Amino acid sequence: MMTNILEKIKAYSTIIIHRHQRPDPDALGSQVGLAELIKHNYPNKTVLTAGLDVPNLMWLAQMDKVEDRDYQHALVIVTDTANTARIDDDRYQKGDYLIKIDHHPNDEPYGDLVYVNTQVSSTSEMITELALAANWKMSDRAAYLLYAGIIGDTGRFLYPATSSRTLEIAAYLRQFSFDFSALARQMDSFSLKIAKLQGYVFENLEIDEHGVACVTLTQERLTQFGVTDADTAAIVGSPGKIDSVQTWVIFVEQPEGHYRVRLRSKEKVINQVAKKHDGGGHPLASGANSASVEENQQIYRELQELFQ
Ligand code: AMP
Numbered sequence: 001m002m003t004n005i006l007e008k009i010k011a012y013s014t015i016i017i018h019r020h021q022r023p024d025p026d027a028l029g030s031q032v033g034l035a036e037l038i039k040h041n042y043p044n045k046t047v048l049t050a051g052l053d054v055p056n057l058m059w060l061a062q063m064d065k066v067e068d069r070d071y072q073h074a075l076v077i078v079t080d081t082a083n084t085a086r087i088d089d090d091r092y093q094k095g096d097y098l099i100k101i102d103h104h105p106n107d108e109p110y111g112d113l114v115y116v117n118t119q120v121s122s123t124s125e126m127i128t129e130l131a132l133a134a135n136w137k138m139s140d141r142a143a144y145l146l147y148a149g150i151i152g153d154t155g156r157f158l159y160p161a162t163s164s165r166t167l168e169i170a171a172y173l174r175q176f177s178f179d180f181s182a183l184a185r186q187m188d189s190f191s192l193k194i195a196k197l198q199g200y201v202f203e204n205l206e207i208d209e210h211g212v213a214c215v216t217l218t219q220e221r222l223t224q225f226g227v228t229d230a231d232t233a234a235i236v237g238s239p240g241k242i243d244s245v246q247t248w249v250i251f252v253e254q255p256e257g258h259y260r261v262r263l264r265s266k267e268k269v270i271n272q273v274a275k276k277h278d279g280g281g282h283p284l285a286s287g288a289n290s291a292s293v294e295e296n297q298q299i300y301r302e303l304q305e306l307f308q
Contacts, residue, residue, distance in 0.1 A: 001115045002133045012075035014046045020081040021088045029149020030079040030123035032061040036142035037131050051088035056230055060148055071095050080123035083108040107280055121161040124149025128169045132287050145178035194234045197225045210307035211246035213239050214300045218253045236262050247303055251296045261288040273302045
């Protein structure tokens with residue numbers, strides 16, 4: 001599979017890389033890390049990154065301006081994105097050939113070539129493996145991006161998907177020159193308004209006797225704390241820091257009135273609940289959509305039923 005991907009990368013002079021909407025560090029790390037690697041090893045190729053910039057991650061990477069005409073005869077690679085509905089910028093279909101590289105469950109195997117490995121911590125780990133298999137020269141900037149993606153998706157080596165190979169890959173990337181502690185600090189710190197939002201989450205978390213927890217963030221609350229939907233990424237792991245919490249869900253009201261549902265779990269697999277509510281994702285970290293407060297209550301009950 002990796003050989004086939006490398007052949008395609010060698011064959012095309014224009015390569016456009018996409019990733020999922022509302023990107024996290026692994027989406028950006030794998031997307032821009034791959035772009036940097038290709039540029040570094042094939043300086044004559046045109047490599048572009050597509051999608052919207054997100055204010056809270058502008059410090060990590062920013063997207064290129066991609067024109068419709070760039071897609072003519074282009075190879076398109078989509079990283080870290082399980083299904084086509086979540087790909088940022090639907091022009092991904094306009095290229096000549098499409099490759100999917102991802103570590104989420106392969107619910108929708110789109111593209112001409114599908115490289116999915118659900119056993120690895122992150123798509124950034126997969127991109128590093130690809131670089132090693134290809135014998136590509138690693139650049140400092142690519143190492144920085146890929147390392148950021150790995151620590152993002154493993155919660156800095158906390159989650160069970162962290163394997164001995166993940167640590168080897170991280171150790172390899174750490175050899176390159178980037179400000180390791182500044183990156184670690186950046187990824188571990190938050191603004192005062194996020195700290196206050198976190199306080200609200202701890203204060204208002206409802207926890208049942210099995211450690212199933214939920215909290216709702218209405219539009220009114222988000223406005224009160226001066227935060228956006230994207231900012232809730234900074235607190236999505238917080239309930240899990242409480243020792244008695246096993247599985248939790250955060251309902252984030254959207255301006256249109258429906259809810260973004262963010263599900264997390266320490267051990268119990270929860271993605272089947274997400275799938276029942278217009279969502280999906282990893283066994284222990286998934287997302288869904290809910291139309292109403294009643295559906296939120298239903299989701300919470302379904303999580304509680306997992307512990308009966
Ligand atoms: P999030 O809470 O948005 O960080 O999502 C956690 C994981 O769930 C992501 O890595 C996605 O793979 C997945 N996910 C989130 N929302 C959806 C959705 N609406 N449909 C499918 N998968 C999703």
